[in-house]
Amino acid sequence: MTAPPTTEEVEEKAPEPLTDKAVEQWYGRRGMTLMLRGTGVGGDTADRAAPVLVVLFLTSMLLIVPWLTTANAAASLAVALVMLLAAWVGGNLLGRRRPFARIRHIGWFEAVAFVAAPTFAVIASPLSAEVVEAVDLPRMQVRLFAGALVAAWQVLQLAVVFLIVMFGLVSLITWLLREVWRSLGETGSALSATLPVMLGVVFFFFINPGVWSTMGRLPAWSYLQVMLLLLLLAIAFLSSRRQFDLRALTRFEHREDVRAALVDTPAEHVGDDDLPATPLTCPLTRRQRLNAAIVAVTSRLVVAFVIALAVFSFFVVLGTIAIDAATITRWTGAQPSVIGQLEGFGSRPYLLTWEDVRVSGFLAMFSAFNYSIASATDNRLRHGAAGAVNDVIRQACAVRLVLLQRSGRLEQAEGESAQR
Template identity: 30%
Template sequence: MADERGVEAVEQWFRRRGLPAVVRGRPAHLLVRTTPAVVFIAAWQLLTAVLNAVDGQTDADFDRLLDDDLFALGYGGLLLGLVVVPGLSSWLTARWVRRKLVDRGGDVPAAVMATGFVVVVPIAEWLLEDGSLPFGLVAQAAILAGLFAAAFVGVGSIVGWALRAAFRQLRLLGELTSRVLPLLLLFTVFGFFTTEIWQVGAALPRQRMWLVVGLFAVVAVVFLLAMLKAEVTTLTQSRTAPVGLDKLRETPLAPFLAGDVPAERLPLTKLERANMVLVLVLTQVLQTLVLATLVFVFFVAFGIIAIQHSVIKAWIGRDPASGTLFGIQLPVPEELLQVSLFIAAFSGLYFAASTVTDAKYRTAFFDPLADHLAVSLVARDLYLDARKR
């Protein structure tokens, strides 16, 4: 094959496409590879600790504090930071990691960040929330060990590519909202104004509501697994060499395009087939999560604007409670959050089924993923054939 650096570039290309099972070399630079996840989790934990310290009040005290415009503005900024900062920090770190992997460097900064993750974050949480420092140190070390294990087996590569693919699909946000949301809203808005759904939402504890959401999620994943396993089988039995070769000219595999693509494809191993199915399923799940989040935000905003507390009281027979989400207090009624969660979970299940069965949604949201795997299969043929030389 090509020189060692060329081999690493090809293998890194497969990992960036979410296909670590294709790579025949041993995983390397694990400390650097885990850094984006370390940064994301650390930022989330620190911001959550700050929010918990700020809102550690009774419901009445928190509502009184929200009447102060300055407090409300600052608290809203923290909530926005919790949404934006971890993802943005992780994305910037991932760009740094890609450069360092090419240069075979970055071990020292990665070690510093890992040390801060294990030591500094628990100390900060202990100071802000008065928890158990020894437990925090052990828990952070266990999380870091889990990230190392995930990087070793390639989970990080799969999740990273699926996240990038899902965010690339955000360019289809207009198409998503124009094709999917109107039909969903036609049914869900009427359900949103029924007394029964509010009574159910008010009666269910949050843990039970998460079980309902989890049930919808399990049904969606099982359906996607059944459908996408068949899609992978179809892809592996077809040859798309001309299209694939054309798309590989700007990749590290370009030096191998002078030769012919092997006439016979080496059968996929069970691990490679599972990897490809997992890439498709995880990407579809993340796209579904984007849609469900949009629906959730829409109904929360719609409920704040359209439904007064007196109406909620008439529906559920008591005053609405202050809302919390992931342990963080929000200036939103708890019952509105419950109902919005239920409708968002149902909408996600509908979208997951539609993307692989409805021709309109399939063209926009699934076919690009199928093309991605088709090109990757051609690249795999070239890579494995070159390794035998």
């Protein structure tokens, strides 16, 4: 006769209930909070962006505005405080909140105030002598010019914060780095076979004088354009439907498919009544489909950049050891730009030059581009982080279906998705 289970054993075996907090945390750690939109779970982007934007707004008003307008510190501080209080109180009154309540949501008024308050504070305050002397224009035009710069800076901050929060880029990259580290053991044999071949190919570019005379002496803006071109080509290839089939990931033919996708998610133990009728495709908005594509493409790019970092480090060290100033001059037709040097054991110092860094950076980006293509076409390299991300996207769709089913919004979401 077996003894009855203890209370601790019963609690240990009992499944955790499906809570909004657990769901939101699960999506947030994977950079997919946008997938919660329409389910009734999860805060709005404007709510989650509010704390960061409040800190940036205070920084602009209390640091940037006084720095640009130090001709009269008291007047500048007074103008900044008036603008700050007007934005704070005005936003709360429009939102029918207490005048000095904490800002928890960024609406249209808060977004306009985020840009307009520092701009008008700079225009209305006496400018510092350094700013006036730096621009050879009449004083009023200088004020308008400084205000335009501050406005552009505020708009840039607003856009970047909303994009980062909307797509959860910080959480996504953190999770992907963990997946890359975990999957290195799984793909180690494939990488050990691929990386030497890749290094062997790009090695001949490294000792090619033509590469040094072009990439080593290319102007900074042109160099960045070349790097950006390689990055965009890799993204375009990895985001093609042949490499990332979102329709297949969001399609569930049977309830068992939904149940299988819910394993290791907060909704793993939901009842059969919470499972939607199948077959069906998870309804997604355009931004949610874009979010899934960003997650899928970024997963492969993170692995590619890890490879690029290894290639970059290898060639920087190789160039410092093996290529001297005379060789760089002969290849590029100009004296090298030395970053630093170390006295070696032989007759010449070891030089770290900008030419070496530029060439190594180009070869690293080329290797990342090459690996992105290889990882999409070589079955040995498709596993790891990229495969894990595909599983996570399918899990996110399954949990979304459960949430829509429980809230009674599934038919509405399907109708909205069909209209798009």
